[in-house]
Amino acid sequence: MSEIVVVPHTHWDREWYEPFQRFRLRLVALLDEVLQRMERDQDYHFTLDGQLACVDDYLEVRPENRGRIAKLVESGRLAVGPWQILLDEFLCSGETIVRNLELGMARADELGGAMPVGYLPDMFGHTAQMPQILRLAGLEHACVYRGVPSSVVTDAFAWVAPDGTAVRTQYLPAGGYGNGAHLFEAPDQLARRAKQFTATMRKWHGPVGPLLAMYGTDHSAPVAGLPAMVTELGARMDTLSGYILAIEDFGDLPPVAGELRSHARANILPGVISIRPHLKQAMGRAERMVERYAEPLAALWSKDWPGRFLDMAWWRLVDASGHDSITGCGVDETAQQVAARIAEAEHLGQAVRDMVTAELARNVPTGGTLVVNPTPAARRGVVLVDVPGYDQLEDAAGLGVHSQPLIQQPTLLLDERMDPATALTFVHGTELYGQQITGWGIDGDTLVFTVAPVSEAAFDVDEVRKHIAGLTRVRIEAEPRRTVAALVEVPPLGHAAIRPTQADLPRPAAAFVRRKENVLDNGLVKVTVEEDGTLTVTSADGVTVRGAGRIVEGGDVGDTYNFAPPESDLFVEYPATVDVEPMSSGPLVGELLVRRVYHWPEMTKDEGAEFLPGVRRKGAERVRVDTWVELRADEPFVRLHVEFDNRSDDHRVRLHVPLPEPATSSFAEGQFAVVERGLTAEGGCGETPLPTFPASSWVAAGGAAVLLEHVTEYELTGDELALTLLRSVGYLSRNRNPLRPEPAGPQLPTPAAQSRGLRSVSMAIMPYVDATEGRWPSVTPWKKVAAAAEVFRHELVVVPGTGDASLPLPQPAAGLSVSGDGVVMTSLRRRDGSKELRMLALGDTRAVVEGDFTQARRADLRGRPGEPLEVTDGSLTLPMRAWEIATVQLS
Secondary structure, eight states: OOSEEEEEBOBOOSSSSSOHHHHHHHHHHHHHHHHHHHHHOTTOOEEOTTBTHHHHHHHHHOGGGHHHHHHHHHHTSEEOOSBSSOBOSSSSOHHHHHHHHHHHHHHHHHHTOOOSSEEESSOSSBOTTHHHHHHHTTOOEEEEOTBOOTTOOSSEEEEEOTTSOEEEEEEOTTTGGGTTTTTTSSGGGHHHHHHHHHHHHHHHHOSSSOEEEEEOOBTOOOOTTHHHHHHHHTOEEOOHHHHHHTOOOOOOOOEEESOBOBSSSSOOOGGGGTBSHHHHHHHHHHHHIIIIIIHHHHHHHOSSOOHHHHHHHHHHHHHHTBTTTTTOOSOHHHHHHHHHHHHHHHHHHHHHHHHHHHHHHTTSBBTBEEEEOOSSSOEEEEEEEEEETTOEEEETTSOEEOEEEEEEOOSEEEEEEOOHHHHHTTOBTTEETTEEEEEEEEETTEEEEEEESSOOOOOOHHHHHTTOTTOOEEEEEEOOEEEEEEEEEEOTTOEEEEEEESSOOOOOOOOOOEEETTEEEOSSEEEEEOTTSOEEEEETTSOEEEEETEEEEEEOOOOSSOOOOOSBOOOBOSOSEEEEEEEEEOSSEEEEEEEEEEEEOSOOBOOSSTTOOOBOOOOOEEEEEEEEEEEETTOSSEEEEEEEEEOOOSEEEEEEEEOSSOOSOEEEEOSSOEEEEOSOOOOOSSSOOOOEEEESSEEEETTEEEEESSOEEEEEOSSEEEEEEEEEOSBSOOTTBTTBSSOSSOOOBOGGGGOOEEEEEEEEEEEOOOTTTTOOOSSHHHHHHHHHHHHHHSOOEEEEOOBOTTOOOOOOBOOEEEESTTEEEEEEEEETTEEEEEEEESSSEEEEEEESOSOEEEEOTTOOEEEEEOOBTTEEEEEEOTTOEEEEEEO
8 A cells, every 4th residue: 555645635715815716816726627637537536625615616707517527426526515615613513513514514415425424623722522523424434633632643533522422533734734744845856755744654653554645725726747746756646535535444533522722733823813803793693593593493383484584694604603704713704704694694594583473473463572482491581662651561471571661652653844745755555654643633723643562543545635734743653562571481402472461460489670779680580780880790599790891901912813902911811990870770671881981092003113012002092891780580690782983993802701700710602512611821832822612502610610601712821711803913914023933824904804894792690509629520500500591692673563453362382392401402493304303412311302293203414314213192211311412303
């Protein structure tokens, strides 16, 4: 067998330092050349970067070449897939990772089959559950470059997921996916370079067995005459999967457990987590809309499955998840295009959600309100509803619903001198000013209209026109209405309805909110706004977080890839002024507005030679940071909404949460796992290892949990959690980044990455009992924090009733219940005539699924059916091991 196996390939960044369509022009030229060479030389092999996006983008321009590509794939000489796109694993949800793999493998099957290797060549680190994800999709091999720890001293290891699932993983040392790129640069030096390559790779691979030479790099085409040069070397050419699958004896591979985020072997560029935060925020919002609202509600309550709309939403989410896309480390034009895709995905999800809830709302009488629960457990939560007058509220059982007046809406919409004939042109059927006409009359010289959101009154504009002669004014009066908070109970993934009533009915007990000066308390948690604007948060069991919400602003002379502090920094953490204004005082919602004024430097100045680390000088940018502190009935956490107008450049803004107890490790949720991380990060390659990490829906340490609305960068300092609200820089990559010796890309200006303008972010603080001093051996704390995050991230949906006013309120209806200690639902959809449910277990447990089904079976991540499961009276009990991802199909 040949000592060197050459794998020609290209690493194709779909968009990066140029926007997508500019890169595509080069892609088409490259693949035209590759196809011609492969068809001329039957020994030619090529690996197309593990992502079908390259093929799809090419075939959209060259559809006539589909057959040529399929023939090469079927022959085994052209390797495509298994991914649809090479993603960033930490900046999308676990479900987006699954759909990416699902789409890529399905598309590859249409062309002859996917490469059976989870190729992950350039991701900025790897998530803990990737081995399980790959195995559940039928893949037994992975291939990685970045993030591998220093403990790995061979070019292959067993990568083990938290549940114990392992995959054989090919590591790409000594140059990554371009470790063989230099071999053929000088044809007269083939023997010498092959000898050097062999000596280097034998240190990793061992004394026997073929050596993998990845011949290719970013956006590269193979050199002319490659097959002849490979033959001259005494090597052979193959695809990546051809090399891996030809290995007959894998031997005893050293195990590596969990996520791969070490800086020891390569840069992992962790600053991408916090740059262009609007992209991360939008991605989280769009994923929740599609995953947790549109798909589950349509699966349970829609007559027709809107599959095409949901497919389009998923395509856009997957496209946005690219490792140079959602990361924000491209030029501004690239970021704009990514933002547009994410927005379209959210709009598609909203359209499906609204279609489903509109169907349900037709069974709720006009004047009533439909409330829909997107979570698989029964909920009692606060919603905002518009009601007429000052009536009480009741549910379908005739019981009272707790309510709290919040906003009295204006009743006088217009009162001014004008020709009434002009006002009649504002009328469209029975609509006027966005409402429906309930009546009209004349008051002296004034034509008076009354309007309401809904009206069944007849209206004839021609009749009005007969009576307007001599009138000189027009007044439009709306029915008195108010916005109220209501505490509503809703079944799991189901719906309930409420409506106004004149009766004063009995109501159930609740953990009501009370306000006294700058203190909010609901019996489950108490929050006090201190004189400096920070918060003291105390749980019912006595755990106290002091000084939460402190804002710290400092300089950043890094780039979109890496944070870097100025040589002479100036931190601003104490406000010049603090004001507290009460907004709501309970009993369902209590809210305080904390206004803090800071003086932030305008920018970080470069000193001396161009692009050297700068210094920070006191500036005159007066910035008001508004923090809405909200406490709701029955919730064990305090909601925060932080908003400010960023008018400074080259800086970082973080929100600090001191811990009740010092901690040496943090726990962060993300991508089907909860990952424990310490106070440091492993270095070694040159990039300074900063202990900043991503968290998806929550992060916890030392008795303080922070619930998050999107992937957020955090750092555990030992006695505090610091969460990045904003990181502003002006370059894609700096050639001289103080914390990274080599450029990560071209030094191009990215003025939009300064993120000037309004910045707003929501999160919540939840004290918890950390009796095990930072270590959580049981699922109990995780269960409580995960359950709180589920509530915080998934608001109840409120829709006005549109049915006949004489209809009774429909009885509450449950969709599907998922329960069990530490069991989390991640997906629910229709698939091939079944409802497909995906769950994660946070510990050894039993999942209990209850609903309208009589049969169940397991399935893999591609939807292929597995073993049947026992169902009794619409209930399925499924034992699950810790961190198992389970997919079941219900029919």
